[in-house]
Amino acid sequence: MALRRSRNVLFSLSALYLFLLVTVAIAAPLVAPYSPTDQFLDRRFHAPDARNPLGTDDFGRDILSRLMYGARPALTVGIVAVSIAVALGGVVGLLAGMGTRLIDQALMLIMDSILSFPTILLAITVVSFMGYGLVQVMVALGIISSPVFARLVRAETLAIKSEGYIEASRALGTGPVKLVFRHVIPNIMSKVIVQSSLTFAQAVVVEASLSFLGVGIQPPAASWGLMLKDARNYLMQAPWMAIFPGVALALTVLSFNLVGDSLSERFNPRLNEAR
């Protein structure tokens, strides 16, 4: 019981943090004290004070404002990448599950190939072909994250296909498309939602990593990864440049993971009792 309560508390806190993050990201122009790209060259490397609550960076830009605006690419990449992954992976998984053995094997071969590459390496490769930038990062991440959803959806589809009520439905003449929408999709939604939250977390980290390496968001735009990249050279003189984006990144990923964990437990309580 105590475990469940603390799990609830963690879920609530994580959900609250994410809600705040989304709000800040959307309302950034209204909430942020300064523009994220305005340079104040006479106020470089200022420690947190009244005028700049989180300090300033090497160009005198306000770190709080950059942190707030930086939530946008982080969340945008997450949303778009997950959407692409769910759409692409879902369709592939459904086709593989519903289709013939040959289709199944062919599609899964492709998915497994993508899965076998290290994520960041694959992301860098895709981005090198398509050019550096936000859109390219989102598409790259979407493609890279799709095999996980493909496998998930395929497994569920295969399991449901052999259920008794499906056979009965088929005998009554229900076409495959209606089958999919009426039976398969509702059953896999919970699993997809859980996986989405985990993929979201991964997307945020990969975006930050790519920007850190210089192949993602281009300067002077605000991105947590870019902020970390700049901060690296000034760890001794201006540690706040690294601390705040680092904490933001860590909290965001942690929150997504906790939400995912809690949702997973809620939808599949049997799994967790066995732990």
Add this chain to the structure above:
Amino acid sequence: MKIVPKKGFIVGMLALFALCAVAAQSATLVFGLSGNPDTLDPQKTAGTLTFQVDKSFYDTLVEPDQTGKIVPALAQSWSISPDGLVWTFNLRKDVNFQNGQVFTSKDVKATLDRIMDEKMASPKRSEYAAIKSIRTPDAYTVVLTLSQPYAPLLATLASGWSAILPSELIASGHNFAAEPVGTGPFKFDKWIRDSKITMVRNDKYWIKGTPKLAKVEFQIIPERAVQVQGLSLGSIDALEFVDPDDLPMLQANPKVTIKKELSSLIMVMAMNCAREPLNDLRVRQAVNYAIDKQTVLDIAYGGGRVGSTFLDTGNPYYSDFSSLYPYNPDKARQLLKDTGVGNREFTIAVPQNYPLHVKAAELMQQMLAKVGMNVKIQLMDWSTWLSSVYTGGNFDFTVIGHTGKLDPDGTLAGYGAGKYVHWYNATAAAKIKEAATVSDFGARKKLYTDALEIMAKDVPFVYIGTSYRYVGTRSNVFDFRMTPSLDSFDFRWTELR
């Protein structure tokens, strides 16, 4: 009564003498080198690391002094015929190689023949192309006959790749790549790849009283953080390049001395003059008025001297034209309005392996935004920059630094006839070409000044300027000398106190 010294006393005194002897001999300078030279054969590479190390093993016929002026070295004097085709060098008579062989004109001929040999495939071979023949009328005279007048040859002979090698060892096929043998102030000791290169004093060096150090050890330390730590703690005595970001920490250290010198770099934002609307002079002028060059130098490059034309500001051939385009954002706005650039999007391409250029690009992007230009930054890796921007000409603006050369022709050759900025001006191109054929400093200076004035007025670049270079040494290191245009170190007068 006889006074008999105690045994302990004698041993103590002996130990003290031994210690003194060791201390005097162990005047070793430890130098932090940023990478591994690919070879130590000066004729087989264009890599700066090689020449930084080889400077201590070898000498050249002439050499640059601290101001960049070319002065005698192994040649005590030289004369050039009025038509610029016959160069006569009179060699020093008191020089020996480190293996004992006496230095004569034979060695100069053998060295030059070797580097001009096609089979050697030296990357610097083309710099000697003007030499038609080499004669040695006696043991201490060398006469070069050129096929056409070519003034930059003197700078070539002062550079690290013109290091004089012993003719006997050339003939015997000695492996200069692994074991340098020259007339220089230090003798090669050993090279442990990826670790260190050590050298010991040449007691018979031809500049009497030098070198002062007994030993020099080049430690190979590629990571910046490790270099800085080493200098702070004293495990290395000198560092040739201190990143401006590390300055505050090192300057706060009482045991470290930072020397600030003007480098020979030319930092620019290049503009693609073939592209609309950058082909319009007024737009390029507007961009120049919009940039506060001193601020860019101070914040991105660690300080420096503002430039006004396409040459390093410390160069003896430089002239100042900074009154032409001072920082004036209002004038920039006016010109942009006149030319109707509007909201057209421009891109600054930056090679992202140079964080200083990335910083400069961010600063300039903001400055241009302030006068109403819509500018984006595009990072790319080095090979993409080379193929897409430098050779491909696919850019609006780009931020880059040009390394200084010992001879202005090395920097200016080809400009006015295209190059990566696609800037064409027949007058400037002609003056630059002519200046390469003239040997007299005054005459060359006049020609280069004319060409530089045209480049200053027509602004195919924003001439940000020449940055300072910070050399870090321990405070007990004295007289550490650097030749900026060659990026090499002269340890002959350096001493540890």
